[in-house]
Amino acid sequence: MNEISEVNEAETGVNEVGIRIKKIREEKGISQEFLASCLNITQSNYGRLEKDDSRLSAPRLMIIAKVLKVSVSYLFGESASKIINQSNNETANAYNVETIINADKDHITTLKNEIDFLRGVLKEKLSSRD
Structure with missing residues (x-):
């Protein structure tokens, strides 16, 4: 496997977290604005997190999981x-x-x-x- 396909697979795996967060957030009727305020960031920055979740840090993931009332491991697909x-x-x-x-x-x-x-x-x- 070449280096480019390894990177793409890693990006796809990471992007799934953002997709999962968005899905759970929408199912629970929680707005991007609300989660952004919980993270002390702007709504536009939060929107970027859902689209490019390689920006997500562990502390942010923990806050998001807490607000969504799921475990961090659940956000990763467990x-x-x-x-x-x-x-x-x-x-x-x-x-x-x-x-x-x-x-x-x-x-x-x-x-x-x-x-x-x-x-x-x-x-x-x-x-x-x-």
Whole structure:
């Protein structure tokens, strides 16, 4: 692949964010003027962001996502189901960690009881020798 096609693919991928922002903004009935005021820029500058989103910075993306009530990853095309699955995986992992910790605590308690029992047996053996 040559350098020009790589750049065009990158530009297309980035431009999709601006298109997605515009679509969500319009679906929610939010004006360019309102988002521009949230970003402390003019409406014409905001319009350029939607058309050429290579100008979008991370802080601006975070503000736009907050105003549109979506995640930044959603603006990049991550579906809600992927985000939910990730959240569910994190919950499952937390549950697994908790289960392992509890199993370890139970194992430690069992080992302590066995040690106490063996100490008692040893003490009896030693006292019966005397």
